Amino acid sequence: MTTQPTWHLSAEELGAYLRSASQRTVRDSSAETHLLACAECRALLATLTDAASTDAAWLRLADDVDRTSRRSWLQLAGAPGLLRTAVATPPLLRAAASAALVLGLVPLLASAIAGEGGLLALLVLAPLTPMAAVTLAYRPAQDPAGEIGLVAPVAGLRLVALRALVVAALALPVVYGSLALVSAVGQPIPASDAVAWLLPGAALAAVTLALGTTRVDPLPVAIGISATWATSAIALGRSGGGIDARSVTALLADPVTQWVALAVAVGAAALVVVRRDEIGYRRSM
Amino acid sequence: MGLSLDHVTKRFGAHSAVDAVSLSAAGGIVGLLGPNGAGKSTLLRMAATVLAPDSGSLSILGRDPADHRQLVEIRRRLGYLPQNPGLYGGFTPFDFVDYVAVLKEHTDAARRRVEVRRVLEAVGLEDVMHRRIRRLSGGMRQRVALAAALVGRPELLVLDEPANGLDPDQRLRLRSLLADTPTVLLSTHNISEVSALCRQVAVMLEGRIVFTGTPAELADLAAGRVWEDERQDPQALRSWLTSAGSYRHLGEPPSGATVVEPTLDDGYLLLARREHG
Incomplete structure (x- = not known):
């Protein structure tokens, strides 16, 4: 569907363009614009100079033109194309932003309103957040171009796992930042307590990824898991005379919880690898 | 294959x-x-x-x-264009097709850019390749998705x-x-x-x-079963008013009917009617 230009540069004009290589004028820029669109004139230009150097020059010029359109945050120094592209996609950014919002704002608001409640909210939400982020990132509504990407050779496990890792990497500093902030406002939090949620969080995220290889929609499952976790925390709090940050931390840091979480995380990850060809997130099919 | x-x-x-x-x-x-x-x-x-x-x-x-x-x-x-190709509105066509090219394992950045330009020019989007997709018309968006399908020949x-x-x-x-x-x-x-x-x-x-x-064979399914008349025919399987103001009928033509050359539409409609009983 390319529209070919209706006019062409003469050999004299192309010669003048070549001679001014080190000092381009406005007129040369116009010639460049035309040459980018006109294969006929590029062919004539190639006869006036060494073909290889012309091709190289055009590649450099076209690269310069294209680079100007790229957003600066895409230019992550040294990052491989897949990582750069995965990081730049809106679904991932939305998921990471949602995770940051939940982890950052909710505990702070709760802390402002209910004092120690902020820490409690953070500890309850933290293990759920990786799962929520992964669930959000792979909803059809979140990734409208998902079906186009799904049939590419890089899609499937590699892309999904990479996105999950990126979300986790973005969520971690937010969690620690929130913990530090809530800790500064309220009571200090031991470092061991601050990482107790990591394995349960990884296990839930891995389960969500594994669900992405089935026909089961991860969203209702994620909601069910969240409700179960919240109910367990509240039940534990009641049995111990009231729910507080210490009881939730104790539940998360309990060796049984940690071993079960590790087993679930490894099992779900293995299931994802085995079922890697079934990775998908188009629940409307 | x-x-x-x-x-x-x-x-x-x-x-x-x-x-x-x-x-x-x-x-x-x-x-x-x-x-x-x-x-x-x-x-x-x-x-x-x-x-x-x-x-x-x-x-x-x-x-x-x-x-x-x-x-x-x-x-x-493989190249694939879904029925309702969703695109990222904040991306430009160049960025979006570049994204798909990365997923298609075009790892060399310079060669990838050449390929992205090639497919965008092929669908006639060279003038808008750096404009945000949300600002493009529906037809242009369809061509962006088509360009993405064409990456890698x-x-x-x-x-x-x-x-x-x-x-x-x-x-x-x-x-x-x-x-x-x-x-x-x-x-x-x-x-x-x-x-x-x-x-x-x-x-x-x-x-x-x-x-x-072939399309001709589909049209031929209705050979001898299409006729035109000034009036509706209750015996016809399907009848519809043409732009010329006459009725076109599909089915077994009555004696004396003016049988006309079947089109692809006639073949398809007859087939659909036959299948639905």
Whole structure:
């Protein structure tokens, strides 16, 4: 569907363009614009100079033109194309932003309103957040171009796992930042307590990824898991005379919880690898 | 090699969206014609490796998509345009096609940019390749998705309603654009597109393929069964008012009726009527 230009540069004009290589004028820029669109004139230009150097020059010029359109945050120094592209996609950014919002704002608001409640909210939400982020990132509504990407050779496990890792990497500093902030406002939090949620969080995220290889929609499952976790925390709090940050931390840091979480995380990850060809997130099919 | 489906079935719950379909597309442009809900998109999703069939066998470019290594090989040689291609509105066409090119393993940045430019120029978007997609018209967005499907010069193109949103001029140019691809399987409910684009046509109704052949053979199904009259004919299977003001009838013509040359629409409508009883 390319529209070919209706006019062409003469050999004299192309010669003048070549001679001014080190000092381009406005007129040369116009010639460049035309040459980018006109294969006929590029062919004539190639006869006036060494073909290889012309091709190289055009590649450099076209690269310069294209680079100007790229957003600066895409230019992550040294990052491989897949990582750069995965990081730049809106679904991932939305998921990471949602995770940051939940982890950052909710505990702070709760802390402002209910004092120690902020820490409690953070500890309850933290293990759920990786799962929520992964669930959000792979909803059809979140990734409208998902079906186009799904049939590419890089899609499937590699892309999904990479996105999950990126979300986790973005969520971690937010969690620690929130913990530090809530800790500064309220009571200090031991470092061991601050990482107790990591394995349960990884296990839930891995389960969500594994669900992405089935026909089961991860969203209702994620909601069910969240409700179960919240109910367990509240039940534990009641049995111990009231729910507080210490009881939730104790539940998360309990060796049984940690071993079960590790087993679930490894099992779900293995299931994802085995079922890697079934990775998908188009629940409307 | 192309594409070969042998008794392929896909169910969603109790509903068979694709029911024991056998179809071969070994070269050229093959059109899949049928009304909305006939199962065309489900069939194309299986041909594009988005969905796996529940039963039957599927061979794509001579490979078995059920095998992981062969699936990746297929996806390296496949271009796919979904029915409603979602795009990232904040991206430019260049960025979006570049993103798809990365997913298609075009790792060399300089060569990738050349390829992205090539496909965007091929669909006539060179003037807007750096404008945000949300600012483009529906037809331009369709061409962005088409460009993404063309990245890497695929050996098989699976296109679901590719002419959606394209103006008549762009529809005409679509044919030459697809000519370089060895095998193209496209779906449409627009019969004129089939005659304009396709060498072979398959008609799909309620999950089943009920006809395969050339567009001329589809039209010939209605040979001797189309007539025109000034009045409606209650005996006809189908009757409709033409733009000339006369009625066109489909069925067994009464004696003395003015039988006319059948079109592709006539063949398709007769087939659909016959299948629905």
